[in-house]
Structure formats: C-alpha cells, structure tokens
Amino acid sequence: ESPTFKQWIGVELTAETYRMLYVPEGFAHGFLTLEDNTDVTYQVTQFYTPAAERGFRWDDPAFGIQWPFAPRLVSAKDEAHAPFEPAALVMQETPATS
Template structure:
C-alpha cells in the first residue's frame, strides 16, 4: 500500500500498490502490519456499508466522543464520493481545518480518518456504495454531528446536496466537545 499523509496530521490517503499483468492487478487494501508501521490504529472491530441511491446524497459530518472515538478507513466500492474530514483536535496545529478527497470505485483509493475527526461525504454518482472499517463499535450515546454547512469550517462541497437525512439537517452549530474543561474533565 502507498500511504500519503495529508496536511491534517495523522490523516492519510492510501492507494493500492498494484502488481499488474494481463489478468488485471493484485494488491492489498488492508494490512495490519503496514498500518502499525505508520503508527495508525489497526484494531478494526466493525465494517460498515452505506448504499446511496442518488447523486447528491450527503451524509455527515459525524464523530464519536471519548472513550468511543473511532478511526475509519473509508473506500468507495461503487460509484464516486467526495469524502470530507475535519480535524477536531484542539491541540492540533490544523484544528478546525478540513480536506476533501474524491474516492471512486475505479481508483481503489482510500482515506484513513484519525480519532477526533469529523467525517462525511457527498455522492457524485447514483447508486454509490461506501465501505468503512472502524476501530470502535457504534455507540449511540457518544455519537455527535456537525452541520455540513457550518460556517465554522466553510467546507467547499463540489455539488449542492439534494438529499440529507433529517438528523443531519438539524445538527447544532459546532461546539468543541474534545477540549478539557477547567477542572481537567472532558466537556459533555
């Protein structure tokens, strides 16, 4: 695998290193040892699949609070998405910065999303499927969201959304829930 760190420390674009011949190619999309060599959390406990019927479906921006923060390895397995992550770590030099990466089924490209990052995507084609491996079990009480158009981040989406869940439409304005309070405890 080919690991390329993004401007957001700890977030990587991962490409499949292809061994090609007349049949096509062979490559790895997951190797615990290679992830550990890059000091990336590799204890996958769950794999999620998202099927999206129409172009312009927006899902996000989602994250989980401590102690249920999750890393994600996101890959588009059919169609195409614009995948967005936001650094929500107050101690990070890239706090509140975001990146967007186009992931397509044809490219086999993946995005590694560290803990304490917001994550979401918009579909660029009808009938798009996304698979992501995560390092924590889904925990409803720890789930949080950020509005896709929150002015605190000014995300530049490549197309206007046409379908957003009611839940994702009503996320409140961003509040830093990862910053410790004055008594040393995490907010929330």
C-alpha cells in the same frame, strides 16, 4: 490545541483508482456521493455507541467546506445537528458495550 483544528481537506475516491481514505479516531468526517446509486463502505474500531456520537452541520460556516454542490438528500439526524460548538468536543465517558 491542534495546528489543524477546524481545517479540512477534500478527496475524491473512485472505483477506478482503488484508493481509500483513513480517518483517524476522533476526527470529524463527512462524505458526499457525486453519482446516483453509489455504495459507501466504511469500517470502525469500536461498536456503534449512539451516546458517543457527535456532529455538526455539513454547511457550518465555522469550517467553510467547499463542497462540489449541495447534497440533494441529508438524513434527518444529520440535518438536526447544531452549528459547531467547541465545548461540545469534550468527550464524555460512555459505558463499555459488549
């Protein structure tokens, strides 16, 4: 059990501040662009493995995230996420990729 389990923070990143955000491995994350034509760049520590991907809905009441506004566009993959279920957090071993 983590003392921060199911807690969230919101951070506004802009081109003017030159700041970035580090999300530790295993932490859930999501983002909402506040302006049209925004580029989002991120790096990961491993190659993408679809079988290891987990997710939950952006508007899941289990977290009560206070987004500035509802997104105008959500990918079909993200829209299909089920509500948060703690049992789904159990990480299954996935085959190594080369």
